[in-house]
Amino acid sequence: MRCAYFDAELCRSCAWMGRPYGDQLAAKQAHAESLIEGGPQWLAPHASAESGYRNKAKMVVTGTAAEPTLGILDAAGHGVDLLECGLYDDSLQAAFPVLAAFVAHANLTPYDLATRTGELKNLLVTQSPDGELMVRFVLRSQEPVTRIRKHLPALLDALPVLRVASVNLLPDHRAVLEGDREIPLTEQETLLMRVNGIDLHLRPQSFFQTNTEVAAALYRQATAWIDDLSPASVWDLYCGVGGFALHVAAPGRDVVGIETSVEAVASARLSSDGLAGIRFEAADATAFAQAHQAPELVIVNPPRRGIGAQLAGYLEASSTTHVVYSSCNAESLARDLAAMPSLRPVRAQLLDMFPQTTHYEVLTLLARVQ
Known part of the structure; x- marks a missing residue:
């Protein structure tokens, strides 16, 4: 992709503009693999459209x-x-x-x-x-x-x-x-975001992934891993408008979504109206976790800073058997993984949410070492 604004040095927001896209994807994959130790099975990276991808x-x-x-x-x-x-x-x-x-x-x-x-x-x-x-x-x-x-x-x-x-x-x-x-x-007051056949209602102050097509792939892959494991109970921490929680909801499965944003929780509740076995609460993820018994599986999708030492320590000491960690910052992900040595990364995939930049999303499935 070429950009007249970049070439004229009017905008340099896309640091990798002009770099061949295949090289971008390979560099991101190498960076992610260098940070995530434990030898997970890597799926092929999910590429994005090079342009026109931002929603x-x-x-x-x-x-x-x-x-x-x-x-x-x-x-x-x-x-x-x-x-x-x-x-x-x-x-x-x-x-x-x-x-x-x-x-x-x-x-x-x-x-x-x-x-x-x-x-x-x-x-x-x-x-x-x-x-x-x-x-x-x-x-x-x-x-x-x-x-x-x-x-x-x-x-x-x-x-x-x-x-x-x-x-x-x-x-x-x-x-x-x-x-x-x-x-x-x-x-x-809500914008309808149809993703993988699921209606997500987005309120003005709610967060949604920047790249809709790659977000859809992210949800599909996480759902496939979780359905293979068939947990009876799931938490979706930092759930935003409930994308992961709504995708993994299933008969007989108890799903709880936790998010600090009241607006995002209102969006998630509207999207889940009429669905059994799923609920959303406005709360701090770490405080909620520390006040409850862990489920079989936990999804975390934190901001760039990661989940932090307290929540990582909780998950390390908990009875949860699997964690699905979606990260937009592989460096904070690596720090969090180091604090959870009993939860080993077994599968991973890079999803290129932000072409032309150094940023990307990485999805990791962690399993407790027996």
């Missing part, structure tokens, strides 16, 4: 209300327009100029880092597998909300695939994408 755009808004720029900030804090970024497919790219025109139409002044003035900080756009959109306006205050509501019908007409719209409030001057408070703008 979420995180656009910093700069410029003026009349001529907004959607993209990123350069090293000097100036806006770089990324409307034609090749990481997004054509249908998602087509939404960007419509949203830029709406910013001008609703007179939403972009936030200026230097002067700390203006209102609109970011636009967060998520696309479902069906091509429907969720759009979130990240604002410094509620002042523009009335204008957004007034002009929203025009945006819905111009962008008929838009299903969910909201305002996120980020009053602080911080290098983060969003704040804690969400104001819904549309009657529909």
Whole structure:
């Protein structure tokens, strides 16, 4: 894949842009194998489309209300327009100029880092597998909300695939994408993500994997391993919107999903409505585990920092016989595995969630050494 933004040194977010994709995949596989000791059986890596794979755009808004720029900030804090970024497919790219025109139409002044003035900080756009959109306006205050509501019908007409719209409030001057408070703008508040025939409901502040096709493969592989083991009880820790839990739910199997995000748990509960034997709770994964008897199998899908010493120590000392560990950081995974020597990695697969970058997902099945 070639990128005009990268070649012109306007955006260097994709550090491996221009590197042959086969070389990227081989380098990632070698890196993962060098970190995960114990000689697991490695499945062939799951490749991704090289371009058009991202389902979420995180656009910093700069410029003026009349001529907004959607993209990123350069090293000097100036806006770089990324409307034609090749990481997004054509249908998602087509939404960007419509949203830029709406910013001008609703007179939403972009936030200026230097002067700390203006209102609109970011636009967060998520696309479902069906091509429907969720759009979130990240604002410094509620002042523009009335204008957004007034002009929203025009945006819905111009962008008929838009299903969910909201305002996120980020009053602080911080290098983060969003704040804690969400104001819904549309009657529909969840975006339907159909993955492997399972309907996942995504609320505005819920996490979902960036690459839908590779996420689907991740869930399929984990489900295959778990169904082979046929555990009667499963925990899905750091469950997000319940992707793993909903995939492994089965008659006679007790599945519990744990996630700190209240919004994600609300999404998971909506997706699981009517299903027996599965429930979701908003709680800290480590605190929940330490307060309960371990199930037969535990799924963990932590953030980049990993599960940490406390949860690893709990799993090491527990009676659970298998752990399925999905990691976006093989280095923290390796640290966690070292703290669980009784749980040996027996199978593993690299899934390339982030082509053109050094990042990837690795799925590992751990079995307790007898």
